[in-house]
Amino acid sequence: MVGGLKKEMAEIGAVSDLKKSFHLALRPLLTACSNQELCKAFSMFSNAEQQHLHRLFLQVLTSLHENIEDEFQSLCLQTQVGATLDTVEQLVEEQGLDPLFLDKTNVMDVAQNISTAKKNEIQYLMGILDMAEEQNRLIRARVELLREEMQDVSGMADAIEKLRSRGLSYGTYCSNVVD
Numbered sequence: 001m002v003g004g005l006k007k008e009m010a011e012i013g014a015v016s017d018l019k020k021s022f023h024l025a026l027r028p029l030l031t032a033c034s035n036q037e038l039c040k041a042f043s044m045f046s047n048a049e050q051q052h053l054h055r056l057f058l059q060v061l062t063s064l065h066e067n068i069e070d071e072f073q074s075l076c077l078q079t080q081v082g083a084t085l086d087t088v089e090q091l092v093e094e095q096g097l098d099p100l101f102l103d104k105t106n107v108m109d110v111a112q113n114i115s116t117a118k119k120n121e122i123q124y125l126m127g128i129l130d131m132a133e134e135q136n137r138l139i140r141a142r143v144e145l146l147r148e149e150m151q152d153v154s155g156m157a158d159a160i161e162k163l164r165s166r167g168l169s170y171g172t173y174c175s176n177v178v179d
Contacts, residue, residue, distance in 0.1 A: 014085035022072055
């Protein structure tokens with residue numbers, strides 16, 4: 001019994017809020033023209049005629065207002081607005097679909113996701129930097145090795161040149177001794 005009463009109260013509250021909102025939106029449309037504005041618009045008529053027009057205008061507005069309210073009420077009943085609003089309210093309660101709470105959660109999730117993505121990106125870039133430093137170290141070692149080899153080759157070239165010059169000197173010496 002208490003659950004049924006709560007359901008009826010929620011339905012009444014939701015439908016009541018909808019109707020209040022509708023009336024608040026409708027009121028400015030139906031009271032947009034004051035007596036002074038009407039008299040100004042029909043200034044060529046006599047005072048009595050203006051008053052008669054104003055009463056007629058109020059009757060039309062009242063009738064229009066009632067017709068719009070009746071049509072709204074009829075549409076609410078045909079489309080079962082109360083039941084639909086009740087179902088939405090029930091889903092919100094069951095699934096915790098509080099939009100403000102979800103927005104906060106979403107912001108926190110987004111912040112966490114961005115933070116995680118940035119940490120992953122930093123780790124990736126640090127890995128690339130480590131690889132680049134290792135490649136630089138290997139290149140420096142290779143360059144140093146090539147320098148040492150060049151010095152060895154340069155030293156060998158000097159040794160070969162010395163041997164060649166000694167060989168030439170020896171050949172010249174031997175040819176002079178034989179002659």
